[in-house]
Amino acid sequence: MAKKRKSTKKSAPAKPQHSLPAGFWSQVGAVMLILLSLLLVVSWFGVGGPVLQWIDMTTVKTIGYTAYALPILLIYLAVETFRAEENQLPAVVKFAAILEIVWFSGLFGLTKTASHPNSGGFVGDILNTATLKMVDSAIAAIIYLVLAFITVLFITQTSPFTVFSKLWEMIKSNTKEDDNNRSIMKKAAKAQPTEEEKKTDLGRN
CATH class of the missing domain: 1.20.5 (Single alpha-helices involved in coiled-coils or other helix-helix interfaces)
Structure with a gap:
């Protein structure tokens, strides 16, 4: 009897794959932070259209005058993201950045007057509602400055x-x-x- 030939199936060609370099999305996020910083600065001058004006109004109502320091913080985080290993910032650094915003909102909120009701935004109002029940405004200002100073040292890894x-x-x-x-x-x-x-x-x- 004649031997049957073994049928060999040809393997299907590998489908092309699209792979991204390591840290791609983190770098995209850093670029978006820089873009947001620039848009925030543009919105201060009342130009750029209704969307930027809404962003400016919302930011000021949320964190008060800290909105004018926010671009510096965002750009710093973006630069540190590019410099970090695998473009990943530790979660504690991001949390510390949020705390920095909170401390300055509370500090600026102490200057709240009838003519400047949004000096600290509602974040500063919430923080000062609790703080001013324990200490007066002068002591609260010192506490906020010390906390902000310590937080900056923590973020920048400075002793x-x-x-x-x-x-x-x-x-x-x-x-x-x-x-x-x-x-x-x-x-x-x-x-x-x-x-x-x-x-x-x-x-x-």
Whole structure:
């Protein structure tokens, strides 16, 4: 009997696949943050159409005057996203950025008046409703400033000692410059002849 030939099935050709580079969507998100920052700045001038005007109005009503510092924070987060490993920022950094907005909203909310009811937005109003039950506005302002300062150090991964040491070096350098200027002025004053010496020299001549 003749042997049957084994039928070999041809494997189907592999379908083309579309793969994205690592961190693609994180980079897209960073670009969108930069775009949003630019749109926020444009909206401050009342141009760009009704959508941008609505964004500006909503942002101010939400976080008050902190809206004018928001583009700086968003651009910083975008830059750090590009610099981060695999373009991924830790969740704690994003949470700290939100806290920074909250602290400044509370701080600006302390300046709320009848003519400026949205200085801190409703975020600042909610925070100050609780804070001002415990302390007065002056103490609350100090607390917000300290918390905002600590949060900035956390986001930028900077130690307080580094900041204070740099400030101390700046103060010392300014003091040295002042001392040098005083010594130069004293030497210049000694080098210049007094009026009596000038008269004496003229009389001799």
